[in-house]
Amino acid sequence: MSDTRWEAVIGIEIHAQLLTATKMFCGCRLSFGDDPNTHTCPICLAHPGALPVTNAEAVRLAIIAGHALGCEIPERSVFHRKNYFYPDLPKAYQISQFDEPICGPGRFRYLSDDGEHWVGITRAHLEEDAAKLTHTGGDGRRAGAERSSVDFNRGGTPLLEIVTEPDLRSGAEASAFLKQLRQTLVQLGITDGNMEQGSMRADANISVRPVGQAEFGTKTELKNMNSFTFLERGIGAEIARQIEILEDGGSVVQETLHFDPVTGDIHSLRSKEEAHDYRYFPEPDLVPVVPDRAWVDEIKAGLPELPVDRRDRWRSDLGLTFEDAEVLSESPELAAYFEAVASEASPKSAANWVRGELRAQLREVDQEPWESNVTPSALAAIIGMVEGREVSMPNAKAVLAEVVEHGGDPAEIVETKGLGAISDDSELVALVDRLLAEHADQAQQLRDGKDKLIGFFVGQAMKATQGRADPGRVGELVRERVHSA
Amino acid sequence: MAELTDLTAEEAIAAIGAGEVSSVELTEAHLARAESDTWHSFLEVDRERALAAARRIDAAPERPPLAGVPVGIKDALSTKDLTTTSGSKILEGFRPVYTATCVARLEAAGAVVLGKTNMDEFAMGSSCENSAYGPTRNPWDLDRVPGGSSGGSASSVSARQVPWSLGSDTGGSIRQPAALCGIVGMKPTYGAVSRYGLIAFASSLDQVGPFARTVRDSALLLQHMVGHDPMDSTSIDLPEPIALPSRERLDGLRVGVIEELMGEGVDAGVRATVETALAAMESLGATLHPVHIPHAKYALATYYLIAPAECSANLARFDGIRYGHRTADAHDLLETYERTRSEGFGPEVKRRIMLGTFALASGYYDAYYGQAQRVRTLMVRDFDDIFSEVDVVASPTSPSVAFPLGERTADPYTMYLSDICTIPMSLAGLPAMSIPCGLSDGLPVGLQLAGPALSENRLFEAAHATELALGFDTRPGGTA
Numbered sequence: 001m002s003d004t005r006w007e008a009v010i011g012i013e014i015h016a017q018l019l020t021a022t023k024m025f026c027g028c029r030l031s032f033g034d035d036p037n038t039h040t041c042p043i044c045l046a047h048p049g050a051l052p053v054t055n056a057e058a059v060r061l062a063i064i065a066g067h068a069l070g071c072e073i074p075e076r077s078v079f080h081r082k083n084y085f086y087p088d089l090p091k092a093y094q095i096s097q098f099d100e101p102i103c104g105p106g107r108f109r110y111l112s113d114d115g116e117h118w119v120g121i122t123r124a125h126l127e128e129d130a131a132k133l134t135h136t137g138g139d140g141r142r143a144g145a146e147r148s149s150v151d152f153n154r155g156g157t158p159l160l161e162i163v164t165e166p167d168l169r170s171g172a173e174a175s176a177f178l179k180q181l182r183q184t185l186v187q188l189g190i191t192d193g194n195m196e197q198g199s200m201r202a203d204a205n206i207s208v209r210p211v212g213q214a215e216f217g218t219k220t221e222l223k224n225m226n227s228f229t230f231l232e233r234g235i236g237a238e239i240a241r242q243i244e245i246l247e248d249g250g251s252v253v254q255e256t257l258h259f260d261p262v263t264g265d266i267h268s269l270r271s272k273e274e275a276h277d278y279r280y281f282p283e284p285d286l287v288p289v290v291p292d293r294a295w296v297d298e299i300k301a302g303l304p305e306l307p308v309d310r311r312d313r314w315r316s317d318l319g320l321t322f323e324d325a326e327v328l329s330e331s332p333e334l335a336a337y338f339e340a341v342a343s344e345a346s347p348k349s350a351a352n353w354v355r356g357e358l359r360a361q362l363r364e365v366d367q368e369p370w371e372s373n374v375t376p377s378a379l380a381a382i383i384g385m386v387e388g389r390e391v392s393m394p395n396a397k398a399v400l401a402e403v404v405e406h407g408g409d410p411a412e413i414v415e416t417k418g419l420g421a422i423s424d425d426s427e428l429v430a431l432v433d434r435l436l437a438e439h440a441d442q443a444q445q446l447r448d449g450k451d452k453l454i455g456f457f458v459g460q461a462m463k464a465t466q467g468r469a470d471p472g473r474v475g476e477l478v479r480e481r482v483h484s485a
Numbered sequence: 486m487a488e489l490t491d492l493t494a495e496e497a498i499a500a501i502g503a504g505e506v507s508s509v510e511l512t513e514a515h516l517a518r519a520e521s522d523t524w525h526s527f528l529e530v531d532r533e534r535a536l537a538a539a540r541r542i543d544a545a546p547e548r549p550p551l552a553g554v555p556v557g558i559k560d561a562l563s564t565k566d567l568t569t570t571s572g573s574k575i576l577e578g579f580r581p582v583y584t585a586t587c588v589a590r591l592e593a594a595g596a597v598v599l600g601k602t603n604m605d606e607f608a609m610g611s612s613c614e615n616s617a618y619g620p621t622r623n624p625w626d627l628d629r630v631p632g633g634s635s636g637g638s639a640s641s642v643s644a645r646q647v648p649w650s651l652g653s654d655t656g657g658s659i660r661q662p663a664a665l666c667g668i669v670g671m672k673p674t675y676g677a678v679s680r681y682g683l684i685a686f687a688s689s690l691d692q693v694g695p696f697a698r699t700v701r702d703s704a705l706l707l708q709h710m711v712g713h714d715p716m717d718s719t720s721i722d723l724p725e726p727i728a729l730p731s732r733e734r735l736d737g738l739r740v741g742v743i744e745e746l747m748g749e750g751v752d753a754g755v756r757a758t759v760e761t762a763l764a765a766m767e768s769l770g771a772t773l774h775p776v777h778i779p780h781a782k783y784a785l786a787t788y789y790l791i792a793p794a795e796c797s798a799n800l801a802r803f804d805g806i807r808y809g810h811r812t813a814d815a816h817d818l819l820e821t822y823e824r825t826r827s828e829g830f831g832p833e834v835k836r837r838i839m840l841g842t843f844a845l846a847s848g849y850y851d852a853y854y855g856q857a858q859r860v861r862t863l864m865v866r867d868f869d870d871i872f873s874e875v876d877v878v879a880s881p882t883s884p885s886v887a888f889p890l891g892e893r894t895a896d897p898y899t900m901y902l903s904d905i906c907t908i909p910m911s912l913a914g915l916p917a918m919s920i921p922c923g924l925s926d927g928l929p930v931g932l933q934l935a936g937p938a939l940s941e942n943r944l945f946e947a948a949h950a951t952e953l954a955l956g957f958d959t960r961p962g963g964t965a
């Protein structure tokens with residue numbers, strides 16, 4: 001084995017299905033799970049004489065995405081025909097974009113626990129999805145199948161293909177990038193980002209080179225990883241495979257590969273006979289897309305706060321950790337909920353409660369915070385009472401449970417159920433003294449240095465007061481009184 | 486009253502309006518000639534559909550503008566439930582689920598679709614001999630071709646099977662057969678008529694237009710087809726509606742005579758006839774000016790790169806999977822494609838698909854398709870320059886009169902030369918038309934007039950006045 005240190009060079013191609021009502025070039029509704037071939041028309045079935053018409057909403061979503069990716073939006077973009085024969089492609093060409101995409105170069109910023117990162121975006125372009133092929137018999141692939149069926153419902157679904165620069169260096173980086181890209185696209189309503197159902201798919205271009213070498217090594221393309229875990233593991237496995245080949249003195253073959261998440265194997269996906277010359281040429285049935293500049297600017301001005309910016313703000317203004325910010329900005333609803341709580345309570349406590357106790361309790365009833373009985377104000381009130389030592393933590397949790405179940409004003413619940421903290425210190429002193437007397441053995445052991453027994457007395461105190469005692473204060477008092485008693 | 490089938494559409498509409506004849510009677514008269522189809526103009530005549538439409542129009546409280554006058558439709562246009570093959574075996578028996586926009590607009594205006602007319606397969610040809618269903622014959626001489634690719638649409642109008650019809654023109658497929666059959670054929674500005682439902686040959690060139698026996702009829706038919714269609718992104722609105730031409734003089738009209746199309750390669754008889762027609766225009770007050778298309782010599786080569794390139798993609802959808810012919814014995818996917826297409830396409834179509842596939846291939850794109858697009862841009866500029874000095878240009882429509890069946894089938898290049906006069910305007914997307922201007926050796930000669938984009942109305946005026954002055958009798962010998 002040589003001592004060469006290797007570096008991986010990774011670029012990602014993402015295909016995201018756009019959340020339009022209708023297909024990219026016809027008026028058929030987008031739908032998933034409906035009976036096969038129920039959403040088709042002469043255009044998406046490529047009947048003779050039918051012509052495509054560009055979906056304006058898809059263009060709008062692509063421009064939104066472009067702004068979010070920090071891309072230039074060129075003056076005009078052009079559709080091209082990408083020619084190849086396959087039963088899932090009824091025209092035998094896919095309408096895609098080639099040298100004039102809807103979104104030009106850009107840079108996408110994302111945060112990870114070691115700071116901020118930038119990934120160059122080469123381009124993002126619009127295209128139509130292929131139909132869905134199902135092969136029955138054999139091993140589920142076309143070769144050897146007894147029968148193949150085509151469902152054209154998916155054919156013509158608008159896709160945004162985003163291509164990154166080779167700026168990523170590991171599977172973990174790729175996964176972190178993709179997570180935040182996905183979150184951004186989902187929060188902007190561009191795609192539902194469902195990787196398992198294939199509405200978002202990622203391919204990775206991977207090569208390795210000795211550290212310090214400027215030229216890229218030979219790259220391979222790893223196709224269609226349908227989860228972040230697979231993406232990370234697949235890239236890791238491919239990097240390892242390439243390094244092994246190179247260290248054995250071999251050379252990497254440029255090819256398209258498939259990662260099998262079950263076995264961890266990587267195998268070649270395309271055979272030679274399927275090598276394509278796509279013969280791209282401008283689609284003569286469509287006119288170039290020349291978006292009105294004022295409209296493009298208007299879209300940019302109307303963009304909501306991007307998840308990455310929100311995270312930044314939370315970290316700098318609210319003092320949240322990277323992890324808090326990451327978790328709490330998972331969805332726009334959660335982010336809004338958290339912000340509402342944090343506006344009425346200490347942000348750090350708000351983060352802890354939302355991520356911790358609230359989610360734990362709501363998981364039991366299968367609800368999300370923003371659709372639960374717990375209004376942000378109610379949660380903020382509970383947090384406020386805990387911080388003001390008006391209720392003990394255990395009782396605060398009980399109050400929350402009550403709100404989860406029936407709703408209502410936490411202060412009233414505390415009042416009517418008598419859950420308020422014992423605010424009179426002398427009451428607690430008397431209680432502690434009584435407990436020390438009742439449990440003289442334990443008190444002696446405590447005096448002898450068995451500090452663990454403080455917990456025992458706190459427990460007894462909580463029991464005796466039905467949780468109304470402040471456990472912290474009780475602990476302090478036990479320490480004080482055990483020696484004075 | 487004259488024979489019903491001799492009436493122009495305008496005369497027929499007037500007769501129906503005056504209550505002298507019904508749409509059903511008019512349709513019956515034309516059906517009779519369409520059904521005894523000596524010329525093989527039609528691939529399919531749908532008597533029931535036509536008569537049903539005619540009856541509906543006769544019964545309607547208000548008469549639509551086209552009043553139930555029959556029309557022939559080139560088989561390249563999709564017609565719901567009416568077999569549409571584009572002249573190809575690969576679409577034998579294909580019944581579309583929708584109707585082309587231009588046909589639907591004509592039907593809405595009261596035209597009665599009589600049937601589908603013969604054509605060169607997928608509009609590739611200049612003689613109608615490339616039809617998978619046998620050639621069409623020229624009404625002026627049954628041993629000669631009617632021209633193509635819209636040969637059946639031209640012969641049906643010439644032979645009085647319909648007063649007018651629709652064709653499509655990619656490099657001359659309306660104008661050249663109109664010339665060879667002694668009728669009027671018009672290719673509008675690219676985009677003026679929706680292509681939705683026109684089975685594509687070369688998308689950036691294809692345009693639907695009318696055949697008729699008078700210029701006014703062709704303007705009338707076009708009037709009801711033009712305008713933007715939401716289903717065709719390349720379609721446009723004209724700056725003003727199509728008007729029926731009425732002027733009899735051409736005072737002040739500057740006519741550019743295209744020098745490159747008046748010399749070598751054009752038969753002497755054709756040239757002499759066209760010169761006579763130009764003299765007639767001059768006598769109406771027009772002035773003649775020699776003009777040049779500097780890049781004309783590249784037009785044919787440019788066309789035969791762009792059109793095949795586009796067709797190679799346009800015809801890829803005919804794969805035997807969803808509709809049309811599918812081979813009977815294939816064992817896998819590749820064989821299904823190969824055999825279906827080998828069996829379904831004729832030799833000229835295959836030739837052009839291969840030419841186009843090659844022209845787009847990686848490594849050749851720039852030298853062929855890319856270069857052709859650059860020349861096309863130059864040709865557009867040539868015409869811009871010309872139209873800064875003249876109002877319309879004139880030339881022969883076809884370098885020769887109708888040629889004998891079989892004469893050029895063995896030599897594709899000679900066949901391609903049939904379109905040298907019409908291709909430049911197609912590449913530039915200009916409105917252009919052919920009107921009959923006389924006979925040479927007893928066969929019709931076409932005068933081609935073309936104008937700048939969207940100048941349809943001026944073109945019709947020029948053609949109409951010239952037509953009146955020439956007084957050409959469109960009745961072919963023997964069918965009158």
Ligand SMILES: [Zn+2]
Pocket residue numbers: 023026027028039040041042043044045156
């Ligand atoms: Zn559709």
